[in-house]
Amino acid sequence: MKHLKVLLMATMAVIGLTFTITAPSAAAATADGTQVTCGRSGYGVGLYFNSDIKGSKRCIYGDVSNYAYNGTLCTSQGCPPYRFELDGRNGEGQLVKNNAASVYNYSGYGISIFFGSGWSGPWDSFPEYGYAGSALWYGNLNSTYNENASHRRTAQG
CATH class of the missing domain: 1.20.5 (Single alpha-helices involved in coiled-coils or other helix-helix interfaces)
Known part of the structure; x- marks a missing residue:
């Protein structure tokens, strides 16, 4: 026993x-080798702190008119800004507004990243995920490199 x-x-x-x-x-x-995943549902857009889809990432679903206010986390004290959130990677905790260098569009919609808040000024556009044309659905920002303030989806593919 x-x-x-x-x-x-x-x-x-x-x-x-x-x-x-x-x-x-x-x-x-x-699935994508990170701790924060965007997935393929909704309007997921991955904004990266560094060029070439590197560094800390922030996934955002839906249109955002100003990265300085995360409307999904508002309290009676106000709305916090969007921040990069991958643990231990370059850019973690930094503001997304005016700090993104590259984008990966996980959504089924085209996406435009704008220089100004309220979808204004110069922009960079990326087609929907998996687009087979000449443009890729991911890459470095050009017109809005470290000068990004908002994004919105464009026509569905």
Whole structure:
């Protein structure tokens, strides 16, 4: 009986160790290799702090007329700005407004990134995800490189 108890305790320890080892690694991996994923539903747009789809990322769903106000997180004290949010990557915690260098359009809509708030001024456009034409749905910003203030979707592909 004593051997059975020791065996049972050893088995439980191994099971606990297995869960301890596998749970964190499974949680860290996502479809696009980051901790924050945009996915393919809705109007997901990934804005990146660095060129070439690198550095910290912020995923935003829907149209945004001013990155200085995140309307989805408003409280009685006001609305916080959008910030880059990948842990430990260059740009983490920095404001999205006037700090994005590249974009990955995960949505089924074309997207335009604008220089000014309220969808004004020069812009960079990216077609919907998977577009097979001459333009890519991801890349570095040109007209709005580190001067981005808003974005909105354009015609559906």
